Amino acid sequence: MDGGLSTAEIRARFLAHFEAAGHTAVPSASLLLDDPNLLFVNAGMVPFKPYFLGQETPPYDRATSVQKCIRTPDIEDVGKTTRHGTFFEMCGNFSFGDYFKEGAIELAWELVTKSIADGGFGLEEGRLWPSILHGDDEALELWMKVTGLPAERIVKLGKRENYWSMGVPGPGGPCSEILYDRGASYGPDGEFATTERLAMPTELEDRYLEIWNLVFMQDELSAVRSKEDFDIAGSLPKRNIDTGMGLERVAFLLQGKENMYEIDVMFPVIQMAEELTGKRYGADPADDVRFRVVADHIRSSMMLIGDGVTPGNEARGYVLRRLLRRAVRSMRLLGYDDPALPQLMPVSRDKMGETYGDLVTDWDRISRVAYAEEEVFRKTLQAGTQIFDLAATEVKQQDSTVLPGAKAFALHDTYGFPIDLTLEMASEAGLTVDEPGFRQLMAEQRERAKADAKSKKGQHADTSVYRGILDANGPTEWLAYETLETESRTLALLREGAAVRSLANGEVGEIVLDRTPFYAESGGQVADAGTIEFDGGRLEVLDVQRPVRGLVVHQVRVVDGELDPTSVLHARVDPDWRTGARQAHSGTHVVHAALREVLGPSALQSGSYNRPGYLRLDFGWLSSLTPEQLHQIEQVSNNALRADLAVGWDYMTLAEAKDWGALALFGETYDNTKVRVVEIGGPWSRELCGGTHVDHSSQIGTVVVTGESSVGSGNRRIEALTGVEGFAYLAKERDVVAQLTTLLKAQPDDLVGRVGDLVDRLKQTEKEIEKIRVGQLLAAGGDLAAGAQDVNGVRVVAHKVEGAGGADVRTLALDVRGRLPGDVPGVAVVLGVADGKVAVVAAVNDAGQARGLSANTFVRAVAPFIDGRGGGKDDIAQGGGTDATRLDEALAAVTAAAAG
Known part of the structure; x- marks a missing residue:
């Protein structure tokens, strides 16, 4: 075959x-x-x-x-x-x-x-x-x-x-x-x-x-x-x-x-890895595993990024990060240290792209995410190597040849340092690794993850009661696109998941209507607010959801009266709420289009949330946006509002929508028969969307970008206000500018310069104060050295300083050591207390080291009394702790250590 x-x-x-x-x-x-x-x-x-x-x-x-x-x-x-x-x-x-x-x-x-x-x-x-x-x-x-x-x-x-x-x-x-x-x-x-x-x-x-x-x-x-x-x-x-x-x-x-690794869509990656590494698949069993890991993980990572996952430290992002790093690590273990993904991933794209065309059309975004993660990991390898070196030095200082499993686990879990590399480097350093200890910690972590996953099992809501309502009455006549008010009748009343005959004043429950104007939460848009009135009473609508397709369920609180199923109902959406929601949702589409115009077509929305007057939009991007880019996005958005672009929508098949250029959001599930496409300004913005929208872009009022931040590696978030909320935000900023012009007696155009001058003067003043403070600190060094205690022929200075952090403590300890007689063994130990934390530095002169004294000894003597730890070299060591209540005992321990 x-x-x-x-x-x-x-x-x-x-x-x-x-x-x-x-x-x-x-x-x-x-x-x-x-x-x-x-x-x-x-x-x-x-x-x-x-x-x-x-x-x-x-x-x-x-x-x-x-x-x-x-x-x-x-x-x-x-x-x-x-x-x-x-x-x-x-x-x-x-x-x-x-x-x-x-x-x-x-x-x-x-x-x-x-x-x-x-x-x-x-x-x-x-x-x-x-x-x-x-x-x-x-x-x-x-x-x-x-x-x-x-x-x-x-x-x-x-x-x-x-x-x-x-x-x-x-x-x-x-x-x-x-x-x-x-x-x-x-x-x-x-x-x-x-x-x-x-x-x-x-x-x-x-x-x-x-x-x-x-x-x-x-x-x-x-x-x-x-x-x-x-x-x-x-x-x-x-x-x-x-x-x-x-x-x-x-x-x-x-x-x-x-x-499976040798089939037509995977083996070409192995062949490229062979070319890059100079090794041959089939020659060595250990290398064969690495080749197969590369082929599998390259393809998996590419498919995940294609569907909108970005590397991160949690959930989906962590899985992707692990796959990419295992692929890079495997190439390194095969002997290839240069960036590997730019060489390998296009090979997988060419094979899988024959079936999944989005891999080709979206390649710019996919490749940027993958290659950036490899670059981050290469830097992690450098940092991890330094951390490993410190751990290896500490092991050797303790006269051991085994790197503890906890150290290997910390390198793996905290710093993303692969265990295979830890084993390799440990061998080069003449050490072994406590692999059973490492595996035990890994197993415990997996068990915690399984327990967490198990605790989430069964979260499929029990929808049988809703299914029964739907089967008995048919789908809700949903009129949110057409009207804000309907005359309705009750199909079912529920409280805590069970059917009830009535809801009393003050009770919270659920009501299913035969027809409703309320928008149910979906697509990032929150549910409508409003009321449902009946003869002698009123319900406040708290939330609206679709627990099963076709059925709209309203969570309500009885404000007045007692509701029974025979009441004639008048459902009414709060018109101001709906106006604000429409502005925010249409504003989200406008900002998304502006984002793509400014940054390029690969800046795709990965999630959104909008409520009246507010929107946030998450999108795949690798670096923070500059103030100029944010200004451009805001300007393009408001130009679209000023152009009064027509907003329209139509229904078509998913295939037709994609052919038309409509954007589908990552992770969303769409009907295979008909989808709704919303467009603003024709092809400028076309997206699959079931939300409520304005009729013309000018009705959004304004778009005010209020912030941009990171929401994980390769994912950014932009936030903005629309409508009256946007104007209120600008009015507040105007008031702040007015107050500053009064305080600084300057014109608005001069404010930046005046504030900059004040900041520069403040920084200069702080430098001068710091210089004076350090001078005062060092002035005490001479007195401390002169008052050194003689302990068995060792000149010992043990001193505590209130309000001193680690840098000050180190400066003073080194200064005191330098003032001690050079031909007499001496040690200076300084403890500083700042913000409830203790810093300790021990410094031993050359004569002290010749006598066998080590700064490590003094830091370790102090550590139990400050609930801390630390270490270093024979000439200087430092540490820290969290208990500042036993400093006098800690200082006495210094003298005792010198005597010993």
Whole structure:
């Protein structure tokens, strides 16, 4: 099969097979979805979860997709096996209450066994082994019926392998896998299917490679304690199918390769790494792992940046940072010290860009983010090397040859210094590393992360009550685009998630109306404020949400009266609130367009928030904006307002919107049938958006940029005010200028110069005061040296100074040491107290060092009394602490140390 079907051909054949069988082809969703349990989309079914959970009604009975996925729990195993990769593509077919087990088995078996000439994958039936959940006799009979295989050719596995759930109460069901026997060179021969197994033996995982998993979603789970321990409450109302075929796994089988890293979309990166390093893939097992890590992580990082992730120290940003740094580190361990990403990532772009065209069109932004992170990491390596050197010196001073695991962990966790480099440098320094200690700390960190993730499990809101309301009454007639007022009737009243008959005065609850003018929070725009009035009472609307698609739910407080479901209601949005919200949301689009005009098309919005009169916009950018750039953005925005640009919107398919040049925000989920495109000034600003907007840009009033800041590496935030809030801000600044002109007796145009003169004079005065202060401090040095105490032939000065920080203490200690007789052993120890913190410096003269005295000894003697630590060299050492209540004891400890 060497040189067989390309990855693109396999992808196309999969989709064509299921489209021919009546499935709707659904494009891959972004790797980022708004899911409280997931950092990234990690399986092909994730975009369809609302359908499986019953939160939304699917627009089709059958679907198929090739979904981008990221999984990182096994990142340390990447490159070591044929099965672990961080980015992969999952081919899936899905049935929502349509066909079930037999249909899924027939469709999968047909595709994998159908000849290449007929549009299939042409895998030999003799090498294919289906598996079932032990006890699923229905699946066993169906596999035998569809394939003609005997029972002994069908593997029976336990729940750990062949039962699927999301780890929380909800849908679940047994699975069937299709395994491919790669031959005896990949694992031992012997009885395979006839023995019932709880799980696939490790020694057989490479030989019997799982290529496709068919999930028969049939059970309603009430509790899930583990993969093998759960309670089944009953059957699902509708039985569903969810399958996943690993594109990379099928590709390396059909292309005759050993593993996923050698397929057509990944191996070119390894070939480029070979050219750069001069090493050869296949020559050394350790180097092979590094080559594979490079190929995997380069592709994964590029795909994540493409979907809007930027490097950072938390969550998604941390995963991306780790992937990029592991790739750079692996190249370094292969012997390549120059910047590697500019050489490697374009190779991956050229291959993956054949399918994902956004990688090519958005390459300027993607490459800038990646290359900047590599440059930061190269500097981190320099800093980490210095920190390592200090740690190694301290270990040697303690007559040890083992770098503690805590030191290695701190280098890794705090400074991003890879453990592999720590091991390498430790060996060069004649040291070993306490790897078990390091691994233990890493394991504890992972357990904390797992516990945190577990604590977030189950955050899928229980939407069954809302689903029931929607099923009984149909979708809410949502009129936010057309009106601010409606006559409505009550469909449901809820309090704390349960239906109630009424809401009393002062109570907070939820109300579902048959029709509403209220905008529900979405797309960065907050919900409308307003009231719902009824005969004899009034409700204050606190929030408006859509817990399930199609249903609008109002959180309300009863201000007057008692509400019962029979009341006739008048829903009214606060018109001033809506005006301010429209100004802010349209203002966000204007600022985004201005940002791209000033900085270039790669300055793309990654998030936004707007409320009446205020907007903030996050965007991918690597450096802070200059005052001139901020002024330009503000000026371009207000020029657009002055031009009174028309604001319009239209509905179209997502593909049509993208062809039209409309911008889609990272991480947002859009309807595959129709999306709303809002444009301001025609092509100047076109974005997918469901918010409320002004009719002409001049109605925004004004755009006043109030700030720009960092919200993580490679991400910036710009904030602005619109409408009356913007004018109020300018009026406040005008009042401040008026006050300053009065105080300084200057004209407004002269203020900057006058304030600058005052600042310069203040700085000069501060320098003169500092000079006087240091002079006074040093003047005490002579008296202190003259009053040195003789302790066993050592001249000792132990002194404390109130209000002195570390720099002052060091200056005084060195001055006193210099005044002590040069031919007599001497030590000066000075403690300073400032802001409740203690600084200590010990300085020993040459004669003292010749006698065997070390400044380290005196700092360590003081440390217990100030709750601190420190160290240094024999001639000078310093430290600090947080306890200033025992300074006299600390000074006595200096004398005791000298006596000892």
